[in-house]
Amino acid sequence: MEELITRIQIDGQVLDEGVLKVDSFLTHQVDPQLMAKIGETFATAFKEQGITKVVTIEASGIAPAIFAAQSLRVPMIFARKSKSLTMNEELLSASVHSFTKQVTSQVSISRKFLTSQDKVLIIDDFLANGQAAKGLVELCQQAGSQVCGIGIVIEKSFQEGRQLLEELNLSVLSLARVATLSEGDVTFLKEESQ
Numbered sequence: 001m002e003e004l005i006t007r008i009q010i011d012g013q014v015l016d017e018g019v020l021k022v023d024s025f026l027t028h029q030v031d032p033q034l035m036a037k038i039g040e041t042f043a044t045a046f047k048e049q050g051i052t053k054v055v056t057i058e059a060s061g062i063a064p065a066i067f068a069a070q071s072l073r074v075p076m077i078f079a080r081k082s083k084s085l086t087m088n089e090e091l092l093s094a095s096v097h098s099f100t101k102q103v104t105s106q107v108s109i110s111r112k113f114l115t116s117q118d119k120v121l122i123i124d125d126f127l128a129n130g131q132a133a134k135g136l137v138e139l140c141q142q143a144g145s146q147v148c149g150i151g152i153v154i155e156k157s158f159q160e161g162r163q164l165l166e167e168l169n170l171s172v173l174s175l176a177r178v179a180t181l182s183e184g185d186v187t188f189l190k191e192e193s194q
């Protein structure tokens with residue numbers, strides 16, 4: 001997605017250890033116009049799949065996911081990283097190792113929101129080693145829901161996430177594919193056809 005790539009080139013900051021900071025439009029401050037276009041792009045790509053729910057993980061997956069859900073006219077569910085006192089129903093749970101925080105946490109969704117009738121589009125802000133997306137796939141599997149695809153805003157293609165998900169026979173659409181992050185520079189792989 002050309003506009004996203006341009007925005008990463010202008011506003012993205014390369015941090016140490018392969019981390020890209022995009023807190024001015026995606027992970028902290030959010031650009032709603034850009035998110036709306038991102039959501040629409042995901043919705044267009046998956047519109048023939050009969051998606052019934054969009055699933056993401058808090059916090060930074062929520063912005064692109066809500067716009068994808070709005071375009072598809074289906075609900076969006078975000079998996080929670082800490083259990084709220086109000087989550088007193090039966091839960092679907094999986095453990096996820098965070099690439100950026102280097103901690104493992106339990107992520108949960110109330111069982112009542114996902115059923116075996118659901119066809120799910122998973123959305124996340126970044127794909128690195130694939131642990132967040134894999135955790136979300138596990139939650140869907142526990143509910144008996146079908147995962148129809150995974151939409152990623154920024155894929156770091158030098159990490160193993162895409163390979164891990166493709167080995168699980170999942171289709172991954174990434175709107176920007178980062179080939180390298182070095183010496184402050186971001187280079188991209190050729191855009192996927194959408």
Ligand code: 5GP
Nearest residue numbers: 019020099100126127128129130131132161
């Ligand atoms: P994975 O589970 O694929 O290893 O990592 C994906 C998760 O880690 C995303 O949900 C995202 O929050 C975070 N993440 C991974 N790499 C980066 C990065 O380079 N920059 C930022 N801002 N977040 C990242």
